[in-house]
Amino acid sequence: MSADGSGVPGADAFTRPYWEAAAAGRLLIRRCRDCGRAHHYPREFCPHCWSAEVAWEEASGRAVLYTWSTVHRNDLPPFGGRTPYVAAVVDLAEGPRMMTELVGCAGEDAVAGMALRVTFRDGVPVFAPGR
Structure with missing residues (x-):
């Protein structure tokens, strides 16, 4: 950090x-x-x-959701102010797997294999539903 x-x-x-x-x-x-x-x-x-x-x-910015977990508590700055958030692992279209955050989708609405698109928050790549 x-x-x-x-x-x-x-x-x-x-x-x-x-x-x-x-x-x-x-x-x-x-x-x-x-x-x-x-x-x-x-x-x-x-x-x-x-x-x-x-x-x-x-990279193309396209990915699919591999796995995720909703984080309800995180005492480390700056994450505590963001809870709950969805920590995720995505498979990029180019092949690599990437740790990230899922935005624009609650954890209970996430589905393995769903199409995602990169977006950026404060200069950090995060992923949202979309093609």
Whole structure:
């Protein structure tokens, strides 16, 4: 978490492109130039073949819901003021699985496999129902 309590991790030289893109409403992932597989969270190497030949790529923003849980209590700033919220894991259209938050849909209305679309809240990618 950042020192300002926003919940957005502090950017370093490696992750700065990711956070700058998110602030501009774009979701970036990394893709390996050797094996062709995409991954997320951003790493400097491919977690599939260990190649260092990876590059940033803009994701489509489409995903499907894999799993979720409604969080009713969280004492860590800034999350306590957001309860209840729906913590989720989504499968991006490009292949990687991503931890995120489901917005615009209560946990009891969520359905595994439902179509989602990325949106951004305070420079952080979150997902809402939609194609």
